[in-house]
Amino acid sequence: MAVMITDECISCDACAPECPVAAILDAANEKNPKDDMYYVKPESCVECVGHAEAPRCAEACPTEGAIVWDMPFTVEFSEYYKAGHEAGVYKIREHKSKGLMLPEVKSQPFSAQITSEARESHANVSE
């Protein structure tokens, strides 16, 4: 990933239009595994690397604690994302020939300045 949207989300829609890679889905989207909140597709989120100084979604979000750090979408965290997909935390895209689009199929850029501690504790992105 990436960043993650938590159950603090109030579904205001401020974040989705700001995402440069269309990684944010609203609650009604069938690709969203959550029922009542927005969702970031970890296989698509680039942490805004190459697009902005900081995650645009978090800058637009009015709700404290709604957008937090998650692990980088890199091979090192393939098992983490696979387990999360199986547990329903994520809904990773299934490609017709490539299969589940886990990091070993396609990894994504991530912000190297964010510490492992911040990611593991799902710290607020806007802090």
Ligand code: SF4
């Ligand atoms: S961090 Fe950037 S790329 Fe990722 S979901 Fe937010 S706006 Fe989209």
Ligand code: SF4
């Ligand atoms: S801007 Fe924040 S509160 Fe609004 S939909 Fe996005 S994550 Fe949820």
